[in-house]
Amino acid sequence: MASSLPFPAPVTDAAPSPEALRAAADRLVSALAAHSDPEYRLSVLKRVVRRLGEDRYPLFIRLLGVVAESDDVRAQRLLADTFGTALRRMDLPGGALSSWGATRLPDATGPVAVSALSGHFFGATPRRLLGPVEYLTVWHLQRTQRTALGAETFRTALARLIALLNRSEDARTLYPQKLAADAQNEMEGAYTRATRERLRALADAWRAGRSPEEVAQAALEVADAPLPGQWVVRDL
Template sequence: MSTTPPTAEQLRDAAGRLVAALGAHDDPEYRLAVLKRLSRRLGEDQYPMFLRLLGVVAESDDHDAKRLLAETVATALRRADLPGGALSSWGATRLPDDVTGLTAGALSGHFFGASPRRMLGPVEYLLVWHLQRTQRTSLGVDTFRTQLARLIDLLNHSPEARQLYPQKLAADAQNELEGAYTRATRTRLAAIAAAWQAGRPPDEVAQSALDAAHADLPPGWVVRDL
């Protein structure tokens, strides 16, 4: 499989095909199936590509396309079935309880275990990618803020998505399930939800995540762009 990054033209073409497929049927369930099929075909490791396709639509001047995509996400929110990507849970990898009597060969493979992964919707994925230690190199501040603002602007094209998504984030902020979100992440989920529900502009909603109680990243972390 080629690892060459897609060109801007290829991204626009793929986003256009996605919108055309969503618009080919009036059934909201069909549209959600199309969106989820795209996410599955790209695979867990390529979920950022799925987010980039959403970003292409968000940056366009096609308000009908934005509304169509946002309404499809609203359907997913109603069903609690968002097309998601997997990020490893923070602090989840552990050493075996007993490391005595092992040969050198026993250190190969999955000796250290594999961190459990959580499926996250688009907004939650961006926040966890930016803030928590996962299998990915951390997402930079500027890229996080820009991509989150674009995504919120896109979702605001559906009144239902604009109502349901911040409600979901507010509920997630109360979820203390071990390994899903750190305390700092839950604080920022709550900040995004509050700003979004208050009707603040997308740029301000994204900035609210950065203005919330600050949690420094561990020293020496490298950040990357989407």
């Protein structure tokens, strides 16, 4: 696999420009289109996620949104079909979010040194790779190592993502099935009860054939407690 896949250096910046994002999305689609083997395309997509790095998985979701907002139906189908392959293999290109309740103090009998509070301290376990839909949902609903994601940004990003995935029959069918299964499984604390309820509502609306906007809204309409006070929220 070529070492140049598929991003120019500016896209690894903390805040890439719209032009850099469009260029990266175009290169991603071109890299997928260069091969007819679905398994190879999936390996390309997973390598993109690895090269961006764990902290930049939201950037990968933004790239998916760029393709979703384009008028290139062929590119959308190509990308969605690659996710369909990933779902059939149960091997989604994922990003990691920590569970807030998983944090623990370093073992010590006296004062804790600042140097002990490394990145591994804040929610290092349990960590689990989440697909883009699950990632957005957990990011919005749970305390993680990231600043919380605002409701409107969550709704918009989720609707775009679902519209993209709906371009593939496999992705449209298999992804809500996966979410419904996740909603029934506590999975070592990766999801809170509220998150599982949202995933279940999302899966039900998606399987019922509702529009992407309605599916995203369904994920927000489940009655539960509001976010804890003093939370800081941000855009994607």
